Amino acid sequence: MAKRIVLLRAVNVGGSKLPMAQLREVAEQLDATDVSTFIASGNLLCDVEDPESFDRALEQAIQERFGFFREAISRSPEELREARAAHPFEIDIETRANHIYFLLRPPSPEQVQVLLGRGLPDQLDVIGRDLHIRYAAGVANTKLTPALILKTLGSHGTGRNLNTVEKLIELAHE
Template sequence: MEQRRVVLVRAVNVGGTATLPMALWRDLAASLGASDIVTYIASGNMVCSVPGDGQAFDRGLEQAVEQRCGFFRGVVSRTPQEVAAALEQHPFEIVDPAFSYVCFLNAEPTEEAVAAARELPTGEGRWHIIGREMHLRYARGAGRPQMSDAAIGRALGVSGTARNLRTVRRLIDLAGRTP
């Protein structure tokens, strides 16, 4: 049984490292049985219909990227409904959608890990955990952060990948289109 998924790969095509052409990203997904594949911008955003279990598909993509490209990058996917719910639950006022993010985590962090991460300085930035998502709002944009989402992620003990709300909205739109 196929299911529509929003598939995100962490940290590709930024700063000249971990280059993953989107044509190859689509080809790797297709080689694992995905269909109706569309990518959005070059940062590893894909919407597709995947066979079977979404988590198994994500692990297969991680292995395929590592084998083909020579580096490991985590993959996180959600159903379009889960992505839409994350957007609806965003707890912060949206001053600029480019300053507000959803970080899709591989797992829900423990209460102890969240408490430890709360000890880290954030300046005027804000973050909040809702289930498997970390919501972020940067006071001056992600390019000039006062808080380190990487440090927060390390304290939480789970990996993930963040997208600004403009990208999240676009992925929801792409997922809802009939291929």
């Protein structure tokens, strides 16, 4: 069994309601064990046999049960720890301005250059399959939208602020 931190894109926003108790239930029906969630934004921790197969089955089960499709993007606790350690931007007292946007697939160098060349005020860097962000004026005021990320980097993803990333790492090791 492999410990996974599964991050679901865009749940409990814009009418896409996914109660965490029901998410845990769905994960257990897919044979995940040691299942838990953290806050109501689609953070699932569990042990699974085959992470890739589990992620795709979870996506399908959510669509069938709740009527909307959401990408499941998972990482091992070590991958999350490495992504956090690689965060290249200064972290001051406002850690919520610093995010990691976990991508399904790593973008090509050309795709990264297109994103970095857009002249956005936010600080951006792509390391592997993770987009690191330090928002200049906060998440609510950025032009760096999920649609722009998908268009330029060619992959869906989901972001978490560093506070959440750190808590998920901690929970995965309890």
